[in-house]
Amino acid sequence: MNNDELKAVRDSLIQDGKNTIRAWMIKEELAKRGIIMDESTIRGRFCEMNEPLSGRMTVSSSATVTHPELKTPVEAPKQGSVRLEVQKAVKQVLDALKGYIPNPSDFLGYIERPIDKRLALHYDSSRPHNWKYPLTQGKQGTGKTMSHMYYAHQNQLPFFLFSCFEDFKLGKLFGEKTILSGDVKFKEGLLTQAVQGPAVILFDEVNYVSNENSVDFHALLQNRELFVKDANDGAGKVYKLHDDCKIGFAQNPKSAKYIGGNIKPSNFLGRCTYITYPEFKKSDIKKAIKTRFPNLVEDDVNKFTEFYFACCDTIEQANIPVDISIRQLNNVIDLYNHGLPLSDALEDGLINIMDAASQPKNKEAFKVIAEGVWKEMMNKSIDNKVGGFSSLIKKWRV
Numbered sequence: 001m002n003n004d005e006l007k008a009v010r011d012s013l014i015q016d017g018k019n020t021i022r023a024w025m026i027k028e029e030l031a032k033r034g035i036i037m038d039e040s041t042i043r044g045r046f047c048e049m050n051e052p053l054s055g056r057m058t059v060s061s062s063a064t065v066t067h068p069e070l071k072t073p074v075e076a077p078k079q080g081s082v083r084l085e086v087q088k089a090v091k092q093v094l095d096a097l098k099g100y101i102p103n104p105s106d107f108l109g110y111i112e113r114p115i116d117k118r119l120a121l122h123y124d125s126s127r128p129h130n131w132k133y134p135l136t137q138g139k140q141g142t143g144k145t146m147s148h149m150y151y152a153h154q155n156q157l158p159f160f161l162f163s164c165f166e167d168f169k170l171g172k173l174f175g176e177k178t179i180l181s182g183d184v185k186f187k188e189g190l191l192t193q194a195v196q197g198p199a200v201i202l203f204d205e206v207n208y209v210s211n212e213n214s215v216d217f218h219a220l221l222q223n224r225e226l227f228v229k230d231a232n233d234g235a236g237k238v239y240k241l242h243d244d245c246k247i248g249f250a251q252n253p254k255s256a257k258y259i260g261g262n263i264k265p266s267n268f269l270g271r272c273t274y275i276t277y278p279e280f281k282k283s284d285i286k287k288a289i290k291t292r293f294p295n296l297v298e299d300d301v302n303k304f305t306e307f308y309f310a311c312c313d314t315i316e317q318a319n320i321p322v323d324i325s326i327r328q329l330n331n332v333i334d335l336y337n338h339g340l341p342l343s344d345a346l347e348d349g350l351i352n353i354m355d356a357a358s359q360p361k362n363k364e365a366f367k368v369i370a371e372g373v374w375k376e377m378m379n380k381s382i383d384n385k386v387g388g389f390s391s392l393i394k395k396w397r398v
Helices: 003-015 023-032 039-048 082-091 095-100 114-124 144-154 190-194 212-222 282-292 298-318 326-337 342-351 360-373 389-397
Strands: 064-066 073-075 134-137 159-163 175-180 183-188 199-204 225-228 237-240 245-251 273-276
Touching: 003 023, 003 039, 023 039, 039 144, 095 190, 114 134, 114 144, 114 245, 114 273, 134 144, 144 159, 144 199, 144 245, 159 190, 190 199, 212 225, 282 298, 282 326, 298 326, 298 360, 326 342, 342 360
Parallel strands: 134 245, 134 273, 159 199, 199 245
Antiparallel strands: 064 073, 175 183, 225 237
């Protein structure tokens, strides 16, 4: 739902004679239309638009203006307010970068959690002389990357995701030398535009960058600028970051499953704030499935949820060196909805990850779980299975 549509819902309540509009009233009206939006999101959206829930502007000076929809005199917005400063920043987004603002369709079934609001606070409080660079960490599938993207979506800011690797060099993102009409010229990269205006820039898997190549990040974070010696046709150039250019990081902490990552040195970590993302709860997964796949009956929602958590439990108990996330579960359901037989959808969407991770012997565990959850469909009994999986299934079925 875009901002104009959200305002139209508010105005319909005003026209119905309601003098005081509250977020819960808009939430209930949206629910009647099949749209789920929590109260804090509703309030935040209206703050971003500088549009009060009541339909009247906030009290400030004695100056008055005419509300374009209500056509009644209302007081002008207070100058210098934090919300107006945020609005000004959003309006400064370069036209060439507006195509990078996340699409609302990317968040179908997205579950806003308290951790998202914590990340938003880190970003919102990052202003001159108090810069913050949140480093989000946690297991695969805990929503780290999408959380940064969701913040950009909520604030209508361009979002740029850069996946890191060992030889990742920050300076190359600002541009590289190229041949133009026989001459060597420096061609600026997309990041040079991104950092000079309001935006959210996420460096994912940052712990894969070698510590040697992490040095450029120090200047970027400490001074909010980076000198690129090849720029300006070899004369060099300093690229300064816009005050509302927000930079974040994401990483999977080094473990038996993530042996390729480096532990970042303190001269990098000392410039960050840190948020550890928890795993999704069972209620979160159910809510996400219902929102993303509204045509699924309650029994199917419960079974897919049951299967997912039984697989996660098996991975932990057997120390299988792989993680699964809600992405894999969504793939299973989507393939199933598009006509693939359930057994094939389970394999192609999730179970065959064991082949991809060179763990084919562990595929049987997941198949046994599926047989237990969808016993009537599989038409097989798990009573003769060994290795502790029967007890695992029984626990989850309870």
